[in-house]
Amino acid sequence: MTVAVVILLDGVLYAAVLFLVAAGLTLVYGVMRILNIAHGSLYALGAYAGTSLVLVYLKTGGPAPLMYLALLAGAVVAGAIAGPLVERLLLRPIYGREEVVQLLVTYSLFLILEDVMKLLWGVDPYYVAKPYAFLGTVTIAGVRYAWYQLLLIAVALATGVLVSLAIRGTRLGRMIVAVTADREISATLGINVGRVYTLAFTAGAILAGLGGALVAPLISVAPGMSVEAIVLAFAVVVIGGLGSLEGAALGALIVGITRAAAVQLFPEIELATVYLIMVAVLLFRPRGLFGEWETRRI
Amino acid sequence: MQTASFRTSAKCLLALLALAGVVGGAMGLAGPPWAEAQAKPAELKIGIVSFLSGPATVFGVPSKNAAEWLIEKYNREGGIGGVKIRPVYADEAGGAEKQVAEFRRLVLDEKVDLVIGYISSADCLAVAPVAEELRMLTVLFDCGTNRIFEDSKYKYVFRTKAHQVLDSVAAAKYVLSVKPNVKTIAGINQDYAWGRDSWESFRRAMLKLKPDVQVVAELWPKLLAGEYSAEISRLLVAKPDVIHSSFWNGDIIGLVKQGAPRGLFSQSLVVLTAGEHMLQDVGKDMPEGVVIGARGDHWFLHNANDPLHKEFVDGYRARYGRYPIYPSYHMYQAVAGVKAAYEKAMKAAGGAWPSLDQAIKAFEGIEYRVPPGRTMTIRGDHNGIEPAIMGLTKHDPKYPFAILDRMMVFPAAEVNPPLGVKSNDWIDSWKK
């Protein structure tokens, strides 16, 4: 019984992290049909920015709970700056080019951002322990968990719900849906497609940064975070279906719970679980669990 | 047609290949120029390779610092037999293949006289055969794999430190002295060669020393995974008496950050066999009562008053702002070993600068003094042996980080396999 609860809880926790990272990726793809290999770098950027801001804030000696605001602020600012920059400078010139070209451009971006982060923050690991330990712990099924972990799950859930509502309920959201469905018609309807693209990409960048910033208190932030993150994000997005937010959530849950189960029951297989699930889904349902087939114009 | 021109070019190529074979054979007949003693060189150029970028800079930069400091000291004192040392630093990043190419570049392009380096076991294993091929004296200073000299014999390659078996055996012995009633153990190690080897040695040693011990969990998170919530939960459920981990750098930080608030370190006795290098980074967040290994006896407070040790610690700290950690000590052992070998060979050659063969002969079996104030021995199999220190973390108001309490120093003979015996065979042969 304990084991089942532990698997569920750890699985959902890991899924929360995965979802935050993958949500931005799938959003960007859904709107712009670009698979951003540099998405992992935006995740790392949020982690660095959030950690730095918290460290700066802690030095000022203000009230401790506000450090969480600093964490979030770092992520949002990083995404809000990087997003429009990248979209305007790099992605604008290549809309309409082949998928292959777009992949290569985002791959170049990944290489560039890796070194940008090294230049800005150096190679030593950054870490800040306070946000994780500050909220204390709670015992569930005989095992102690940190409140921060549960907070993370709540934030991921809230984010997913908010983004979903925003897309369905707000005017901007409906414009995004329109542009996703058909770019040309949306343009003829008077929607500023360029602006929608910029906003969508920035939202994706902020989501990625948020994921990074929220994970940062758990780990030490160092170069190389993005390489792992991008593979995981791809796996989740592919499992769930490119472009589908619900798919990303479900994909994250599947990967998270399977990995937690592996750690509890069969640790040897942990390394390969994500990739195996990805391959299995691609074999049996290539468009993903909630994905849709792309129609191609001849 | 295109086909014809390809055939022609193939013929051309075969002709050239034959020509090259003849030329190459002719070159091979001339003897090697490095067998006899030579005149003193203007300077001794040493290639020094360690991680200057990537996650292992936590080892690479302190070792480079130590090299810098020590070489400057030696040069101030006149160099090696009057010959000044000129270091050429190179980055170990990029993987085994890149390092093989870099090694060749250092030897053939930079024309170094010898190479000191390598932290990653894969790099050590890749570079050693190349060192043999190019006949370049190579001193491995930090890699831990026991495979290097157990699986092959090398003439030109030395290692001035003990290998990973030392960490795990010392850990097992220390654990049993601190917690003699251990019943259950678990391991959380990074899923790659280092983690596998470390756990294997520890497990074997524990089971040999106390056969009724049970292994309740073996966890293998990916190297640099960073997020260990599920693993920690598993360990909290399994409740082992002792947890072994060979984690390093950011992974230690992750384990401490995520595990300490959840009570991992109070529930079990956690052993971090490589923990010494992270004490200054984790600072006051380090829980007390954690077993720490120093991969040898490299603890800055051990034998603090020994003049050689004091000079090193104070000098390093004054220049780099931190206390030296074990990679720094390992580099010291390497550079000092080279100096000792060359000086011993010079004495045997009556004051003349030694040839490479003479230097190698001097290196085998050499003994020389290193911090923290003891003798370093390089055995006939070209491997070094060291004593080991283990201790428990304890916070001290004098330092902004945890220091070691209840230290035990294990003599080298107790934690290193005897000459010619493979590590696993040695552990298996223990009587107790």
Add this chain to the structure above:
Amino acid sequence: MGDPENMRGGKALPLVAAAVFGAAPLVLPGWVTFLLTLAVAKSVMVLAIALLLRGGLVSFGHGMFFAAGAYTVGMAMKWGGMREAVVLTFLGVLAAAAAAALLGLLIARYRGIFFAMLNMAISMVVYAVLLKLYWVTGGTDGIGIRTPTILGVIPERESLRLVMYYFTLVMTLPAFYAVHRFWTSPLGFALRAVRDNEVRVEYMGTSVARVIYAAYVLSGALGGLAGILTGFSVGHIVPDLAYWTTSGEFVFVAVLGGPASIPGPLVGSIAFEFLKSYAYKYAAFTWQMTLGVTMLAIILFMPGGLWTIYEGLARQGRQWRLSWKRTG
């Protein structure tokens, strides 16, 4: 862009190239020869990627074929005691081709992003397997590849590098030839057509899946050959060969050299190998950025890669010659 141009002016080029490559190690310093050996070996993999690129497909997972070839040889040497280079090469290429034949059955159905990602995912599984089967593959410690015998002869220590260079060169010739034959065959033309509009190709009666499958198997075999030749020269193989960033590097080189021809991959590979060496030495923190910016520049301004410089010059040269003939 043209292959017709390649064929017309191209008679002299292979001869010149053969002479240059044949004579190179006799005039170049030792470690440059080593880099050149690596560059030539890896150019075969770049060729494989370029082949797929010309079909409109990019794979971020071809490192797995590189690893398949290298590890087949490594394991055959370690556990099977084999040492003959030619036999080992043959074995390794066969293994890589078999792997590609098996995987191609699944992968040839995909295009675009899915093709890229599926290759990446499978290569990561291969990486995990190589890493995990520690007691068999040596895990991250890798496998050391001792000097092989070449046609039964053990190379002398002094001439080893020279011998490995020529061995590599000779072994890459069939690769270039095979790609050339493929490219000028109906399958090759169909591959170009698939890139433009595969639906029309289907309507014409050609099976697109078969075309892509053939190209994939060829590319897998080439990747394996590259891994074997590189392994012989470096002397050590590690699971990282199958990691997606290794595959990404090959993609980069393909774009750098220019996928639109056969010499492009060779030029790109050599340029990259030397660029990497010197960039590492001088700019450890910014070398990835340099790569990224270079790649962007090429994609945006010179999509044909470095080879277009040569093609541009060659075209100029032809025009000058024609104008002489007309006026002279």
